[in-house]
Every structure is written in structure tokens, then in C-alpha cells.
Amino acid sequence: MAPNLKLSWLLFSLIFFISIAISVAExxxxxxxxxLLTIKKAFNNPYVLSSWDPKQDCCTWYSVDCHPTTHRVISLIILADDKxxxxxxxxVGDLPFxxxxxxxxxxxxxxxxxxxIANLRHLKSLDLSWNNLSGSLPSFLGSLKNLTLLxxxxxxxxxxxxxxxxxxxNLGSLHLDRNKLTGQIPDSFGYFEGEIPYLYLSHNELSGKIPASLSKMDFNVVSLARNRLEGGAWMLFGANKTTQIVDLSRNLxxxxxxxxxxxxSLTTLDLNHNKIFGSIPVAMTELTFQLNVSYNRLCGQIPVGGRLQSFDLSSYFHNKCLCGAPLGSCKG
Structure with missing residues (x-):
């Protein structure tokens, strides 16, 4: 090969491999x-984001994931850092994918x-839990149609x-628990479109009655504990439902x-600390579940059978006139 041609080939090869290296690196x-660099600056350049080096490919940064073919940022996960x-x-709303x-x-x-965050139309999972966020729940969250977890x-x-x-x-799980939310459970929660989510609303200050519209929903999990809810709860139950966990404890x-x-299908039923009256239905002997009806106004004998006698006293005590094993025997 002639010297000039050989030199040209070497230069071409060098430029080619440099261009590949640049494209791979970036x-x-x-x-x-x-x-992302703006977000890092807004967080005062914390140590947890020290890998966010502007000289490096951001798809290799800690807490960041990119799409394998488009290389657009699709995931931002920052965990457990008090700095x-x-x-x-x-x-964050400027990461469109x-x-x-x-x-x-x-x-x-x-x-x-x-x-x-309303701009993130591709968002499937929004988890802002265990922080100190304040203010109201924005209605725009209902426009993020691809959400499976909130x-x-x-x-x-x-x-x-x-x-x-x-x-x-597409919502499969809704966690609004452990906040300071007030008002009633929306009637619209009896009309979820598509998926019926696991519903966690416990440890708030919700009041009023549970909407009757919830009878239309076959929730797998309903957690409404530690609120100020009143009235009945029949709408959460029914022979044709497949609900597994219901926690209504510490309400009114x-x-x-x-x-x-x-x-x-019930596996857990917690009704403690309410004003529930009447007796424990015999049909409960047919259920394989965990039960707590303590601190209510129940009366009559605990039906014999199933798992009802396997629970300890704490599942039944502090009722008006409930009796029978594991409590004391019924008088008369």
C-alpha cells in the first residue's frame, strides 16, 4: 500500500473509532x-448524586435509567437521604419520557x-412517599392516564x-395513607375506570359516610383505618365480591x-374501636381469616366453629355483652 494511501486509511480509521467512542460515551x-444537572443543582449537589458528572454519560449515573434504544431518561429514583x-x-416535568x-x-x-409533574404523560409509577410534602392533592394527577402506582x-x-x-x-394501587387529608371519600371512587386499585386511605382525618357507590367496586384491599368515618360499611362487602383485606378500625x-x-375470600377483617352493634354472624365460621372486633358494642354468643375460637381475647374484648369462648361463658 502506498504511503499516502496508508496514511489516509489510518486517519480515516482513527476518525471512525473516535466517532464511535464519542457516540458510545454520550x-x-x-x-x-x-x-438532570439542573435538578442536582436544585438539591444543592448532594453526595448521593455525586456520580452525576457532566463529563459522563447520564445513562450511567446512579438513580437514572435510560431507554435501551432511544436513550431517553425513563426512570429517576432517589432514596433515603436526609441531605x-x-x-x-x-x-422534573422537563423529562418528557x-x-x-x-x-x-x-x-x-x-x-x-x-x-x-402534569407534563409527564408517560409516567407509570409516581412514588413520593415518606417525605415532608405539604399542600393539597392536585387534581391534575387524574390526567396521568398511564399511572399504575400512585x-x-x-x-x-x-x-x-x-x-x-x-x-x-390503569391504577393498580392508590396510597394516600398517613397524611392529614380531610373531607369525604369521593363518590367517584365507586366508578374507577379499568383497574380497581388497592385502596389505602388510613391514618387521615376523613369524615362522613363511606359512599354507597363503593358497592360497585370489588376492591382487593380496603384500608380506611384511623379516620372519622360514620355510618355503615355494607357497601364494601357482599357474597359475590373477592375482597381479601378490610381494615376499618378506629373510626366512628x-x-x-x-x-x-x-x-x-376475606383473609383479614379489622373492625376494632368503632360503634358496631348486633351479633357475630354464624356465617363467619365458614371464613379462613384474621378477625378483630374489639372495642365495639356487640352482644350475644360467639358462634362455635371455624377459626372463631382460635383468636385470643384481644380480638373480642371490650364489647357490650359478647360472650362464649374465648371469652367467658354466656349467662343464662
Whole structure:
């Protein structure tokens, strides 16, 4: 090969391999990278994000995942760091292909749920749990139609639950527990579109009656404990439902237990600390479940059979006139 031709070939090869190296080193979309660096700055450059080096491909950064072919950022997960402080940077809404946003156990993360999150139309999982977020639950969350998980538990969120959440057709799990939410459970929760989510609303300040519309839903899990709910709970039960876990403990519920028809699928039923009256129905002997009806106003003999005698005293005590094993024998 002639010297000039050989030199040209070497130069061509060098340029080719350099271009490949550059493209491999910088798969991350430049716009996404810029947004991530803005988020890092907004969080005061915490140590947990020290791998976010502008000289490196952002698809290799800790807490970041990119799509394997488009290389757009699809996941941002930041966990358990008390050095991150301030509010959620509004710039998170500028990651248009984000599917997972998880900011979890960041005790110094404060302020509201940013309105810009409404821009994340591809979002499937939004987990902002165990922080110190405040403000109301924004109704725009109902516009994120691809959500399968919405977890806002363990925060300081206030105000009412927006009815728009029932418009999420793919929602499999809704966690609003451990906040300071007030008002009633939306009637729209009896009209979830598509998936029927696991429903966690416990440890809030919800009041009023459980909507009758919930009779239309076959929830797998319903947790409404430690609120101020009143009236009946018949709408959560029924012979044709497949509900497994119901926790209504520590409310102000007042209904006749003997009139309720329970699904055979129940694995956990917790009704403690309410104003429930009547007797324990014989049909409960057919259920394989865990039961707590303590601190109510129940009367009569505990039916014999099934698992009802296997529970200890704490499942039954502090009722008006309940008797029979494992409590004391009935008089007369």
C-alpha cells in the first residue's frame, strides 16, 4: 500500500473509532442531561448524586435509567437521604419520557407536589412517599392516564381527595395513607375506570359516610383505618365480591354486624374501636381469616366453629355483652 494511501486509511480509521467512542460515551439525550444537572443543582449537589458528572454519560449515573434504544431518561429514583432538602424541582416535568419517578424517604423534601409533574404523560409509577410534602392533592394527577402506582403516603398533605383520581384507567394501587387529608371519600371512587386499585386511605382525618357507590367496586384491599368515618360499611362487602383485606378500625362506624354478608375470600377483617352493634354472624365460621372486633358494642354468643375460637381475647374484648369462648361463658 502506498504511503499516502496508508496514511489516509489510518486517519480515516482513527476518525471512525473516535466517532464511535464519542457516540458510545454520550448516549444520553443532551436535553435530558441538562435537566438532570439542573435538578442536582436544585438539591444543592448532594453526595448521593455525586456520580452525576457532566463529563459522563447520564445513562450511567446512579438513580437514572435510560431507554435501551432511544436513550431517553425513563426512570429517576432517589432514596433515603436526609441531605437532600428543599422542594421537588419543577424541572422534573422537563423529562418528557419519564415512566418512573420515585423520591422516597427524603425527610427534608418539603413543599407541594409540583404542577409540572402534569407534563409527564408517560409516567407509570409516581412514588413520593415518606417525605415532608405539604399542600393539597392536585387534581391534575387524574390526567396521568398511564399511572399504575400512585404512592403519596407518609407526608403532610392536606385538603380533600380529588375525585379525578377515579379517572386513572390503569391504577393498580392508590396510597394516600398517613397524611392529614380531610373531607369525604369521593363518590367517584365507586366508578374507577379499568383497574380497581388497592385502596389505602388510613391514618387521615376523613369524615362522613363511606359512599354507597363503593358497592360497585370489588376492591382487593380496603384500608380506611384511623379516620372519622360514620355510618355503615355494607357497601364494601357482599357474597359475590373477592375482597381479601378490610381494615376499618378506629373510626366512628355504627352498623349491625349481623346484617352484613361477608365474601368467603376475606383473609383479614379489622373492625376494632368503632360503634358496631348486633351479633357475630354464624356465617363467619365458614371464613379462613384474621378477625378483630374489639372495642365495639356487640352482644350475644360467639358462634362455635371455624377459626372463631382460635383468636385470643384481644380480638373480642371490650364489647357490650359478647360472650362464649374465648371469652367467658354466656349467662343464662
Amino acid at each position: 448516549l444520553c439525550n443532551p436535553a435530558d442531561k441538562k435537566v 437532600i432538602s428543599g422542594q421537588i424541582p419543577p424541572d 419519564l415512566q418512573t419517578l420515585m423520591l422516597h424517604k427524603l425527610p427534608n423534601l418539603t413543599g407541594p407536589i409540583q404542577p409540572t 404512592n403519596l403516603s407518609f407526608n403532610n398533605l392536606t385538603g380533600t381527595i380529588p375525585s379525578s383520581l377515579s379517572q386513572l384507567p 362506624l355504627e352498623f349491625n354486624l349481623s346484617e352484613v354478608v361477608f365474601p368467603r
